[in-house]
Amino acid sequence: MRIATLGPAGTFSELAACEFGRQLNDYTLAFYPALARVLKALPQDADLAVVPIENIVEGVVSPVIDTFVKRPLEIVGELSIPVRFSLVANHAQPEKIYAQFVAQGQCSDCLGRYNVPIMNTASNSEALQLLQQSREPAAAVVPEHCLGEHHFAHVEHDITDYAHNETRFVAVREARDEHEAPKTGVNYKTSLLIIDDTDHPGLLVEHLQVFAAYRVNLTSLVSRPTGQKFGQYHFYIECEGHRDDTAIRAALTLIQLRNKVMVLGSYPTAAPSE
Numbered sequence: 001m002r003i004a005t006l007g008p009a010g011t012f013s014e015l016a017a018c019e020f021g022r023q024l025n026d027y028t029l030a031f032y033p034a035l036a037r038v039l040k041a042l043p044q045d046a047d048l049a050v051v052p053i054e055n056i057v058e059g060v061v062s063p064v065i066d067t068f069v070k071r072p073l074e075i076v077g078e079l080s081i082p083v084r085f086s087l088v089a090n091h092a093q094p095e096k097i098y099a100q101f102v103a104q105g106q107c108s109d110c111l112g113r114y115n116v117p118i119m120n121t122a123s124n125s126e127a128l129q130l131l132q133q134s135r136e137p138a139a140a141v142v143p144e145h146c147l148g149e150h151h152f153a154h155v156e157h158d159i160t161d162y163a164h165n166e167t168r169f170v171a172v173r174e175a176r177d178e179h180e181a182p183k184t185g186v187n188y189k190t191s192l193l194i195i196d197d198t199d200h201p202g203l204l205v206e207h208l209q210v211f212a213a214y215r216v217n218l219t220s221l222v223s224r225p226t227g228q229k230f231g232q233y234h235f236y237i238e239c240e241g242h243r244d245d246t247a248i249r250a251a252l253t254l255i256q257l258r259n260k261v262m263v264l265g266s267y268p269t270a271a272p273s274e
């Protein structure tokens with residue numbers, strides 16, 4: 001099994017990809033420098049892609065949700081891992097800080113204390129690489145697990161705004177016509193998108209009432225702009241249960257009478273991270 005994920009090596013995505021990989025018999029990892037490129041590797045260059053979907057502080061990782069609207073992809077698994085950062089520098093007074101765009105939002109208190117420009121990177125390991133190449137006084141926000149063998153002139157440990165910081169990752173493959181039936185004893189979650197193709201007053205409340213009437217418990221609801229017009233949004237929804245459950249099927253049948261629905265997959269619910 002070829003698994004695509006965000007690189008270079010050292011990202012939290014790599015940790016998540018290895019954890020998914022361990023559940024398979026055999027796997028190889030391929031690193032891509034941006035999240036959009038990771039998903040583009042499907043299906044020619046990879047069988048599975050592992051990408052972050054939500055951080056407990058920053059919320060959803062929008063480039064990932066937005067790709068689901070554009071391409072037929074299927075979520076087949078999720079897991080959550082603890083995320084801890086350090087600030088490392090080659091000088092006690094850095095003049096710039098390299099930080100991945102999602103990591104930046106998770107460490108805003110610490111970054112705010114340094115009144116210097118933040119240089120956004122595509123991954124946390126790219127932030128570390130750029131610091132190592134820098135000849136000027138600079139710093140980088142890097143995963144704690146990458147500190148190991150490196151030596152830095154200045155280090156601040158545990159700089160996340162919230163002590164309990166974690167990110168949820170999903171394993172994604174190219175969508176198939178058929179899907180797996182639920183296995184007994186497994187708690188499932190289903191992800192779907194309601195596409196705003198016929199905007200009308202009360203669109204969201206109508207759909208929410210349908211879920212409530214069928215007692216389908218939603219665990220996530222995010223609106224993403226369609227990019228067409230202000231006021232038009234697609235809704236990314238996660239709910240408890242499998243797409244074959246009677247309640248979910250009945251709810252989606254009703255919702256589909258008004259708007260297009262894309263079911264992105266049913267997969268075992270992740271255990272909480274330690």
Ligand SMILES: O=C(O)C(=O)C[C@]1(C(=O)O)C=C[C@@H](O)C=C1
Nearest residue numbers: 011012013052102103123124167
């Ligand atoms: O750069 C990494 O280490 C990643 O795996 C990406 C990513 C993300 O985009 O959410 C993963 C976990 C953290 O939330 C910060 C960065």
